[in-house]
Amino acid sequence: MAYSDKVVDHYNNPRNVGTLDKGSQEVGTGLVGAPECGDVMRLQIRVNPETQVIEEAKFKTFGCGSAIASSSLATEWIKGRTVEDALAIKNTDIVKELSLPPVKIHCSVLAEDAIRAAIGDWKKKNGVAEAAPAATTAQ
Amino acid sequence: MLKIIDSAVPVACWSCAVANNESVLFCPHCSKIQPPPGGDYFSVFGLTPRLDLDLSELEHEFHRLSRKLHPDRFARAGENEKQWSLADTALLNDAYRTLKDPIHRTEYLLKLHGAAIGEEHSGKDRKDPSRVPADLLEEVFELNMQLEEMRMARKTGEEDAALQGSLEQARSKFVGLLDDVDEDLRGQWKIWDAGDAGARATAQKTMVALLDRRRYLSNLVRDVTETLGA
Numbered sequence: 001m002a003y004s005d006k007v008v009d010h011y012n013n014p015r016n017v018g019t020l021d022k023g024s025q026e027v028g029t030g031l032v033g034a035p036e037c038g039d040v041m042r043l044q045i046r047v048n049p050e051t052q053v054i055e056e057a058k059f060k061t062f063g064c065g066s067a068i069a070s071s072s073l074a075t076e077w078i079k080g081r082t083v084e085d086a087l088a089i090k091n092t093d094i095v096k097e098l099s100l101p102p103v104k105i106h107c108s109v110l111a112e113d114a115i116r117a118a119i120g121d122w123k124k125k126n127g128v129a130e131a132a133p134a135a136t137t138a139q
Numbered sequence: 140m141l142k143i144i145d146s147a148v149p150v151a152c153w154s155c156a157v158a159n160n161e162s163v164l165f166c167p168h169c170s171k172i173q174p175p176p177g178g179d180y181f182s183v184f185g186l187t188p189r190l191d192l193d194l195s196e197l198e199h200e201f202h203r204l205s206r207k208l209h210p211d212r213f214a215r216a217g218e219n220e221k222q223w224s225l226a227d228t229a230l231l232n233d234a235y236r237t238l239k240d241p242i243h244r245t246e247y248l249l250k251l252h253g254a255a256i257g258e259e260h261s262g263k264d265r266k267d268p269s270r271v272p273a274d275l276l277e278e279v280f281e282l283n284m285q286l287e288e289m290r291m292a293r294k295t296g297e298e299d300a301a302l303q304g305s306l307e308q309a310r311s312k313f314v315g316l317l318d319d320v321d322e323d324l325r326g327q328w329k330i331w332d333a334g335d336a337g338a339r340a341t342a343q344k345t346m347v348a349l350l351d352r353r354r355y356l357s358n359l360v361r362d363v364t365e366t367l368g369a
Binding site for chain 2: 031032033035036037038040042060062
């Protein structure tokens with residue numbers, strides 16, 4: 001299958017690969033999986049407690065090129081946004097940006113799930129009320 | 140998209156015009172080859188769809204039909220029959236490959252019955268937390284991290300005996316878990332094969348979850364084996 005140039009770029013030069021301190025109060029961690037293909041993705045955010053801005057985002061994904069590119073792009077997009085703004089990112093935005101083919105749409109869903117799970121975890125840690133249906137996969 | 144063609148609708152043989160209800164490669168009346176039938180893979184072999192399948196019977200039918208479809212037998216046949224022998228052979232091979240593999244067979248039959256499996260499921264279904272086992276995810280992720288560490292160590296020429304040992308342990312553990320899943324699947328096969336609609340629906344749900352779990356495990360076993368075997 002041919003990957004788009006943007007996928008190849010993110011795959012070869014993934015942004016923000018790494019780990020944040022899971023135990024920190026300011027860090028939210030989302031670990032999600034795609035049962036379609038067995039991929040796993042961990043996305044972490046460090047949120048400024050004053051401004052609620054995501055100042056740092058890191059990911060680690062074990063999976064195909066599209067899954068890596070989707071999570072790499074997701075970290076780029078959420079950095080600098082407030083938590084609530086980041087929740088506005090939809091998997092369809094990722095599909096569009098990376099020109100993902102239909103069989104790889106679940107990779108973008110995984111990235112959206114990871115954002116929600118990380119934010120959900122951060123909210124839980126910091127006692128922020130959960131906005132209705134978000135972050136169902138947060139652990 | 141898979142669908143079951145209503146096999147109760149009789150199809151008339153192109154040669155002898157006798158209608159038959161079965162989905163067959165050869166007319167039961169005049170034995171002439173038929174165009175690829177529209178039924179499911181089981182009907183190609185004249186089998187009732189089931190999960191706990193007699194593989195020796197399947198294999199026997201496969202070889203018998205393969206011989207009957209061999210192109211040499213149609214060297215002097217009409218153009219249609221020649222084409223059909225090729226198309227039927229392709230169908231027979233696809234059907235055999237799918238049905239002889241226990242996982243492919245299970246996925247195929249459950250899809251025929253409307254289960255959302257593999258690439259096809261999305262939307263609300265995937266939000267069902269029972270589909271994503273959290274404890275398994277943690278383990279899969281951790282082991283992947285170790286695998287990566289080991290590959291890195293290899294690159295720089297530093298073999299880590301302790302890491303190697305722990306990966307070998309992990310491999311046997313996950314191979315064991317994979318065996319457990321397969322065992323559970325076989326148990327569900329029997330329930331599905333024997334069950335009424337209600338029992339089938341429950342067994343189907345259980346199997347879809349087992350197949351999800353299996354995908355993580357088999358990826359992991361593949362990757363560990365690749366790294367350790369290198």
